[in-house]
Amino acid sequence: MTVTAHEQSKAVPARSPVLAPALSDAWNFIDGEWVGTGRLFDNTNPIDGSLVSRVHEAGRVEVDAAVKAAQAALKGPWGRMTVEQRCKILHDVADEMMRRHADFVKAELLDTGMPAYFAQHVDVPRGAANFRIFADLFRNVPTESFVTDTHDGGKAMNYGLRSPRGVIAVVCPWNLPLLLMTWKVGPALACGNTVIVKPSEETPSTATLLAEVMRDVGVPKGVYNVVHGFGPESAGAFLTEHPGVNGVTFTGETGTGEAIMRAAAKGVRPVSFELGGKNPGIVFADADLDKAVAGITRSAFQNTGQVCLGTERIYVQRPIFDAFVARLKASAEALVLGPPETPGVTLGPLISQEHRNKVLSYYAKAREEGATVVTGGGIPVMEGDLVNGSWIEPTIWTGLPDSSALVREEVFGPCCHVSPFDTEEEVVERANATAYGLAATVWTGDISTGHRMAAALDVGICWINSWFLRDLRTAFGGSKQSGIGREGGVHSLEFYTELKNVCVAL
Numbered sequence: 001m002t003v004t005a006h007e008q009s010k011a012v013p014a015r016s017p018v019l020a021p022a023l024s025d026a027w028n029f030i031d032g033e034w035v036g037t038g039r040l041f042d043n044t045n046p047i048d049g050s051l052v053s054r055v056h057e058a059g060r061v062e063v064d065a066a067v068k069a070a071q072a073a074l075k076g077p078w079g080r081m082t083v084e085q086r087c088k089i090l091h092d093v094a095d096e097m098m099r100r101h102a103d104f105v106k107a108e109l110l111d112t113g114m115p116a117y118f119a120q121h122v123d124v125p126r127g128a129a130n131f132r133i134f135a136d137l138f139r140n141v142p143t144e145s146f147v148t149d150t151h152d153g154g155k156a157m158n159y160g161l162r163s164p165r166g167v168i169a170v171v172c173p174w175n176l177p178l179l180l181m182t183w184k185v186g187p188a189l190a191c192g193n194t195v196i197v198k199p200s201e202e203t204p205s206t207a208t209l210l211a212e213v214m215r216d217v218g219v220p221k222g223v224y225n226v227v228h229g230f231g232p233e234s235a236g237a238f239l240t241e242h243p244g245v246n247g248v249t250f251t252g253e254t255g256t257g258e259a260i261m262r263a264a265a266k267g268v269r270p271v272s273f274e275l276g277g278k279n280p281g282i283v284f285a286d287a288d289l290d291k292a293v294a295g296i297t298r299s300a301f302q303n304t305g306q307v308c309l310g311t312e313r314i315y316v317q318r319p320i321f322d323a324f325v326a327r328l329k330a331s332a333e334a335l336v337l338g339p340p341e342t343p344g345v346t347l348g349p350l351i352s353q354e355h356r357n358k359v360l361s362y363y364a365k366a367r368e369e370g371a372t373v374v375t376g377g378g379i380p381v382m383e384g385d386l387v388n389g390s391w392i393e394p395t396i397w398t399g400l401p402d403s404s405a406l407v408r409e410e411v412f413g414p415c416c417h418v419s420p421f422d423t424e425e426e427v428v429e430r431a432n433a434t435a436y437g438l439a440a441t442v443w444t445g446d447i448s449t450g451h452r453m454a455a456a457l458d459v460g461i462c463w464i465n466s467w468f469l470r471d472l473r474t475a476f477g478g479s480k481q482s483g484i485g486r487e488g489g490v491h492s493l494e495f496y497t498e499l500k501n502v503c504v505a506l
């Protein structure tokens, strides 16, 4: 049952109730209005399984309404704004997000259970920065121009003109919901597009809250729309199949990317994909051991291993292998599991019981394949209501061959396999022997080694003596099955705009 705009004005509160206590609803946001459907699914808190909200699943009707609203908005006040006005309003969005920092943190914690400091210092501020950086950048990007000699001895002038691509579908995962959604919405809007966001069914809250922000700062109706639901036979599929969508930007699993690519093939619509990974972490014997252990602890376990850039395959040069494993074990065992706002907590739960079952199946597989369990390997003992959460132990294995599923497949949990290597050539070959190519982190005391490794590794992003250190002006994306295209800085223009060449005979 769709609630009409007229009924909504009576039925729906001025603010969406995402932050109200349990049993509140998360609504779709279409053409500046909250839209309920009566088809509700539960959004639960992974720390204890409690109900966060009931979410209105969008069907074809709501998706179609969102597409029509987004198309109309391209021709309305939004489409007529000057670049300056558009950039100013995106700064207003960022300011309002930071003013409501506590609300965004709370929404993100309820959906994901991530430690509060992570949402406070990474997820939410990066969400705001994703609007500022692209607003500032696109205001100042030149287009190319060439003078051409013509056959008759004259000249012609060529210049580039960029225009928005149109209606952009933004399909998002659950691991860093606000950060990853705004990473797409920021540049899409800065380029003058309109968007329809399909947040993950696991994490609907911050996208809904952002709708309030958009409305409160005066983003015209139809520019930012949210449709809730699942993938196949639900809002995700309906949106990506919709002929009125001019481009699909997606972050998520490689298999889902394949399904979306098939949907986008109809009508030859472009895609921008940030997909899965099985990223190597490589530690040379000359590395600063303290920094390398701290870095790999973050890259393997931060956000309970639910970071696409995380490292589940660690290669350590043989002379320091035993010392490194002992130090990493101590560091993993010092992580503190618990609810987001408990002081000292560094690790939250996995996103859901379903995802925990998947990760635990890999923990079982590691044992079957004869891995040495250095630490972890199971479910931690939690107290009170937390026993109903999707908690899992950070886990380190050694002793598996490179052919093992654990070393080849993305687990997306707080775990890594550590293996010794002898030479640079060997580790490059082993690191590259994967279908994925998202990121790598290399730890070495010799910067020349670092540069050689960066050039030799088949990845879109290579960190040397660092990890997840981001400058939003740089290219971001994966090679091989980890993605299609690059976003970040001016690279985002390639997907979010159409570039037209104008040739003028002089």
Ligand SMILES: NC(=O)c1ccc[n+]([C@@H]2O[C@H](COP(=O)([O-])OP(=O)(O)OC[C@H]3O[C@@H](n4cnc5c(N)ncnc54)[C@H](O)[C@@H]3O)[C@@H](O)[C@H]2O)c1
Residues within 6 Å of the ligand: 171, 172, 173, 174, 175, 180, 198, 199, 200, 201, 229, 230, 231, 232, 235, 236, 237, 240, 251, 252, 253, 254, 256, 257, 259, 260, 273, 274, 275, 276, 277, 307, 308, 309, 410, 412, 438, 478, 482, 483
């Ligand atoms: N490369 C990157 O930058 C990056 C960043 C974050 C996460 N990831 C990847 O995301 C995955 C974890 O996220 P996830 O489990 O939410 O991913 P997922 O692919 O299961 O879901 C992502 C989104 O796609 C939707 N979806 C699912 N099937 C669909 C379909 N057939 N059509 C349209 N939409 C569909 C889901 O509802 C969700 O909103 C991991 O593989 C991780 O590596 C990659």
Ligand SMILES: O=C/C=C/C=C(\O)C(=O)O
Residues within 6 Å of the ligand: 175, 176, 180, 183, 306, 307, 308, 309, 470, 476
């Ligand atoms: O989980 C994946 C993290 C991706 C990070 C970004 O997209 C980013 O930092 O822009």
